[in-house]
């Protein structure tokens with residue numbers, strides 16, 4: 044019998060389905076640096092239309108789309124306000140300093156979500172030469188390190204107001220925005236109205252092998268395209284992967300709720316185990332749990348791996364599981380069986 048392997052390290056581990064592969068193989072392509080790849084152009088038009096935004100730029104990764112936004116919005120010496128758990132701050136290789144010569148005001152929010160009041164209190168005095176110039180606010184929805192937590196859209200609107208009153212740019216790292224929308228019922232257009240720029244990932248819950256999209260005004264996207272080229276991110280027959288993106292936007296959004304249901308089951312199973320101190324509220328497809336103080340995340344991760352289940356450590360006692368398109372109800376049943384017998388060494 045084939046050894047079972049259930050990879051819940053991330054929702055980036057999915058492989059294209061046969062239908063997605065068919066879309067890839069049959070894609071019409073051209074040279075995107077010349078602007079004539081029809082599939083890339085269609086994907087960018089489609090995404091911009093969904094969000095009611097002027098333009099879009101298809102990029103290799105979510106790090107690239109976030110960093111382009113920061114690079115275009117910020118001048119050297121600027122400051123970005125975000126939560127201390129943010130991907131842009133923790134997991135993008137110091138890109139804010141490296142690409143935009145800017146600093147970060149990392150706030151301590153509620154599982155990665157900051158409030159309008161916190162933003163208001165963190166804006167520097169533009170007339171004080173000691174302080175970096177506050178230029179942009181970046182929110183993440185859902186918050187990866189917050190355990191897939193969802194923003195309250197009313198709070199986002201309050202933050203938008205603070206930004207408008209203080210001439211700040213509001214950016215969204217929406218790597219998993221569609222996971223949030225699947226639960227709240229808000230629309231991409233609501234988000235398109237609230238933010239100046241948005242980054243979404245196709246390579247996470249939407250199941251594409253590669254790709255992220257940056258959204259914003261024509262002028263912003265034009266500038267981003269220039270920086271993308273300078274970063275070495277201009278690509279040629281990218282239509283093969285854009286075709287996967289088009290397929291995903293058409294077919295893989297509705298099903299995200301299944302991932303959430305399975306994540307909630309995992310969260311419930313884990314919360315009953317005596318080696319688990321706390322499971323963060325499971326709102327979407329991410330389960331983050333804190334182990335009891337005498338159990339190390341690394342040991343838990345390797346015990347799970349011995350049973351064919353792969354997860355990752357997010358800290359000394361913190362572990363993350365992420366459900367996705369390749370994780371089925373059959374896998375969930377196996378997971379439950381495993382949980383009933385597991386011993387952490």
Ligand SMILES: *Cc1c(COP(=O)(O)O)cnc(C)c1O
Nearest residue numbers: 104105106107130183187216218
């Ligand atoms: C995955 C992710 C990104 C982008 O990551 P890439 O691996 O560069 O595509 C950005 N923000 C969040 C919250 C993410 O989870």
